[in-house]
Amino acid sequence: MNLSELTEEIRHKARELLESGQVDCVIGYEASPRGGARPAFIYDPAEADRLIWDATCVHNLVTYLHDKKKPRKRGEEPPHVAVVVKPCDSRAINVLLAEQQIERERVYIIGVACEGVQDETGELAARCIRCADRVPVVYDVLLGEPPEVPPVEDDYADLARIEEMSPAERLAFWLREFDRCIRCYACRQVCPGCYCTTCMFERDDGLWVDIGIELPQKHIFHLGRALHLAGRCVECNECERVCPMGLPLSLLNRHLVREVEALYGHRAGREEALSPLLFELGEEGSPI
C-alpha cells in the first residue's frame, strides 16, 4: 500500500467515525502551507479530506489528548476523540492509560503501520532507525500493511560518546548545551508524559528553582524533567525535535531508559503499565 492509499484510508475512517457520531473530533495530520505536515483537528466529516499521511507526520498527537479531558462547554460530557498514532506515539497512550489520564472508551485509536518518519533534513529520523515497532502497540483499527524490515536491536550507540566522557567532561558537555536553552518549555509542552497542572519548575513559590532564565535553573529543569520521565519516556523524541536551540535531550532520556530497562526490565509503553520507579522498592542490598 502506498502513502496516498493510506491517506485515503485515514480520511475514510475519519469520515465514518464523525458521520456515525462515534467521535466528536479526529486528531490527525494536514498539509502545512510551509510544506510537510502539521497537526489537524477535524470536527466536520466534510473536512476529513484535509487529512494526510506521509513521512513528514512526525508529531506525537497523543499529547493533545490532555486538552480533550474536559468538556468544551460546562455541563457537557468530555468529547470522544479519535487520534492517528504511529507505533512510538501509541506507547504514550499506554502510559497515559496506566496513569489514568485518559479514558479508553473516549479515545478511538487509528493506528498506522509505520516505515519511519523523516528528520528535518529529510533523512530517516534517528529514533526510527533504532525503532523495532512497525505496528502500534494499541489501536482500534490498524491502517496500512506493516512493512518488512530486518529486525532492529537498540544498542544505544547514540549514548556511547557521552558514556566515554569522564564525569567532569560530561558535566561540561551538558552545561554547554543547557547554556543555549531559553527556558521556552517547548520540550515539556510537547511531551505527552508532562501533564502536571502546575509544573514544579514553574511554581510561584518554587523552593528549588526560581523563574530566572539562567544556567542553574536550566540545569535543574532539564535534569529534573528527565528524572520525572524515567520509566515513562516512550522515546517519541518530540522534546528534541521541538527544541529551538537544538539540545540533544534524547541523550538524557535514553540514558534513563537504559537504566530502567537494566534494573527493572521495564520499557515505557510496551504494555499498559506504570513505571516501576513510582512504587517498586528493592530489597536491601539490591541495586534498585
Next chain:
Amino acid sequence: MRFTTLNGLRAWLDRLAREDEYDLIAPRDVDGHVLYRPVGSSDEILFDYERPELSAKDYLLPATEVILRIEQQGKDVALEEVLPDKKQVLFGIRPCDAHGMAVIDALFLEQDPPDLYYRHHRERSVLVGLACPQMWEGCFCASMGGAPDDPTHLDVLLRAVDGGYAVEAVTEKGAALLEGLPLEEREGEPPSVVADAEPVPVAEPAKWRALFEDDLWQRHGERCLSCRICTYVCPTCRCFDVTDRVVDVRPGLTRIERIRVWDACTSTNYRRVAGGHNPRPTKPERLRNRFYCKFCYYPEDFGPLGCVGCGRCIVSCPVDIDITEVLRDVVEA
C-alpha cells in the same frame, strides 16, 4: 558612498573589543546556532549569516535581570538599585531587530513613566546594523513597514558591497562611534535589496475586534503547544515577570535579589490571578491574545504594530503556526 574594507572593519571592531569603553555584542556561531553574543575579537564574529535565531532584545530587556539587591541585617534593610553602566555596541543586528526596539520604545520609553531599566540599556547601546542581502525563509519585513536594508532605527547601517561594506552613519551617536574606522569615498550607491514579492495584509483594529469570537482562533490555536518559543524569539514581545529570590541566609543576615524575567502570554499561567482563576484557560484563547496584542491592542494603545515581520516565530514554531497565514485569514474573514 562611504566605503570600508572587511579588514578595515575588523581592525575597528578589534579595537572596540579591546578597549574598555564598550562591550561588543555580535552574531556568533554557538555550537551551530547563530546567536548575538558578547565577543572578544572580530575573529569570533560572523559577517555572512542569515537571521540570528534570537532577536537582539536580550541586550535591552535581558531574559533575566537583577534590578534590586536587598540586604537585611537585624532591623536594617538596605536597598541597592542595580544598573550596569558600561556602554555596549550591538554589531551586525538586522534592520528588523532595530525596528523591534523602536516598537518596544513606544511602550517602555514614550509612555509616562518610562521603564527605567529599559531606558538605561537603550541609552548605553549603539546599534550597528548589517543589511540583509536578501529575504530569508519566513521574512515579511516590508509588509510591516521595514526593509532588508532599512537604516531608520539604526545608528549605523552597513551594506555588503564588492570588496567591503558601504557605511552609513544614521545618527550622531553612530557617527561618533565610527571615528577611527578607515573610510573612503567611492562612486555609486549600494544596490537596494528586493523585498518580499507578495505583501502580507494587516486588517484594521476594528476588524480584529469584530472577529474576537470567530472560529479561526480555535482553528489556529488548537494545535498550539502553549510553549514560549514564539514570544521569546520575537523582537517585540516584551512581557516580563518580577520575583524576589533569596540568595543568602545566615544568622542576622538575609540577602535577596529582585529579578525581572521574560514572560509569555502563550504560557498557561501567564494570566492566572489570585485565587487561581485563569481568564484564558485554553490554548486558542492564549494564542489569540498574542495576535491581538500585536495587531489590535498595541497599535491602538501605543501606535506601532507589534510585529516587524522578522519571521522568527514562523520558522521556529514546532507545529507550524504561521503569523502570515493568520493575518491573511483575518483580512479574508
